[in-house]
Amino acid sequence: MTTQSEMAASEKEVEKNYAYFKKMQAKWLDGHMSDYALIHRQKLIAFFESEKDAIHTGVRDYGWGEFSVQSVRNAPVDLGHQSNALF
Amino acid sequence: MPSFEQDINEFRQFIIAVKVFPPTKDASAYDEATLDAAGYRALVDTGANVCSISEKIVTDLNLPAYGRVEMTTAGAPHTTSVYQVGLAIPVTETEIRPEKQEDGGTIMKPVSVAETSAGFAEMKVTSFPDIGADRGFDIILGMDMLMHFHITMHTGKIVISI
Numbered sequence: 001m002t003t004q005s006e007m008a009a010s011e012k013e014v015e016k017n018y019a020y021f022k023k024m025q026a027k028w029l030d031g032h033m034s035d036y037a038l039i040h041r042q043k044l045i046a047f048f049e050s051e052k053d054a055i056h057t058g059v060r061d062y063g064w065g066e067f068s069v070q071s072v073r074n075a076p077v078d079l080g081h082q083s084n085a086l087f
Numbered sequence: 088m089p090s091f092e093q094d095i096n097e098f099r100q101f102i103i104a105v106k107v108f109p110p111t112k113d114a115s116a117y118d119e120a121t122l123d124a125a126g127y128r129a130l131v132d133t134g135a136n137v138c139s140i141s142e143k144i145v146t147d148l149n150l151p152a153y154g155r156v157e158m159t160t161a162g163a164p165h166t167t168s169v170y171q172v173g174l175a176i177p178v179t180e181t182e183i184r185p186e187k188q189e190d191g192g193t194i195m196k197p198v199s200v201a202e203t204s205a206g207f208a209e210m211k212v213t214s215f216p217d218i219g220a221d222r223g224f225d226i227i228l229g230m231d232m233l234m235h236f237h238i239t240m241h242t243g244k245i246v247i248s249i
Contacts, residue, residue: 003149010151014168018155051211055153055171064110065151076157076164077137077213079227 010065016042017068025074032072039068047072089178089205090237090248101245102224105129107140108173109148126177127225131238131245135229138174138212144225145170145214156213167213174232175207176249206249208232 020042028037028047035047036054040062048054051069058067093103107125125147127140144150145168152168181197188194210232237248 004146007145007149007151011168014152014155018166021155058153059110059112064112064153068154070154071156074157076159078159079135079137079139079213079215079229 006065013041013066014068018070021068021070021074025072028072035072037070037072039070040066089180089203090246091176091178092244092246095243095245096223098223100224101131101240102128103131103228103247104177105226105228106173106175106177107144107148107226108175109150110171110173128223129226129228130224131233131247132227132229133233133238135227137229137231138210139227139229140170140172140212140214141225142214148172158213158215167215170212170214172210172212173207174210174212174226174228176205176247178203178205178249206232206236208235 017039021037021039024044028035028044032047035049036051037047038045038054038058040058045061045067046054046057048057048069051071054069058069061067091103093101095101105127107127125144127144150170150172152170154169155166156169157164158167179199180203181199183195184198185193186196235249239246
């Protein structure tokens with residue numbers, strides 16, 4: 001568990017990493033479509049076949065809130081019926 | 088196999104209790120005995136392909152995000168944060184035991200014998216700010232968790248076996 005300020009910082013870091021990911025995604029899709037990218041401070045650390053392995057490495061090397069793991073395919077998820085009421 | 092039954096509510100929703108565990112410090116396997124879990128109400132939603140939690144849970148448990156994902160909804164698609172949590176369903180185990188009646192007779196009644204949690208799963212969940220604020224739930228239980236259970240719905244009840 002993190003503190004409130006660490007949580008806000010982690011959201012900011014993840015947002016910046018996501019912007020970097022979106023910039024690089026098209027390039028990474030060629031050859032890494034089914035992989036997971038471990039990103040730290042807007043820099044690609046490595047590709048992993050398993051999301052769990054990517055998270056484990058991120059936590060071990062940087063700690064929670066200091067890294068992002070993005071599916072290179074980044075397929076949208078469907079929240080289902082309740083989304084009709086919620087959004 | 089633990090199982091429980093829940094009535095449908097006035098909004099034709101099945102709401103059940105779910106415990107939420109924050110991620111372990113080193114992303115190792117969860118040990119339920121050593122972690123504090125918070126209890127929340129969850130909507131059983133077979134139309135959702137993932138589990139989702141409210142911002143309230145994110146704030147309550149100070150959950151660190153580890154990624155972003157695009158979400159399709161009835162409205163415009165948008166991007167939300169991704170978190171790792173442990174989810175478990177608290178289950179009251181019961182046994183049928185005899186109970187003496189005033190008239191000297193005996194009836195067999197279900198008696199609670201233990202509180203346990205079942206169906207523990209390490210889950211990737213997304214968050215939304217509006218979930219549950221006035222709807223009576225803070226979690227949407229999607230198919231990524233529900234697919235592991237045996238679920239029966241009949242005459243306004245849902246029976247979940249884990």
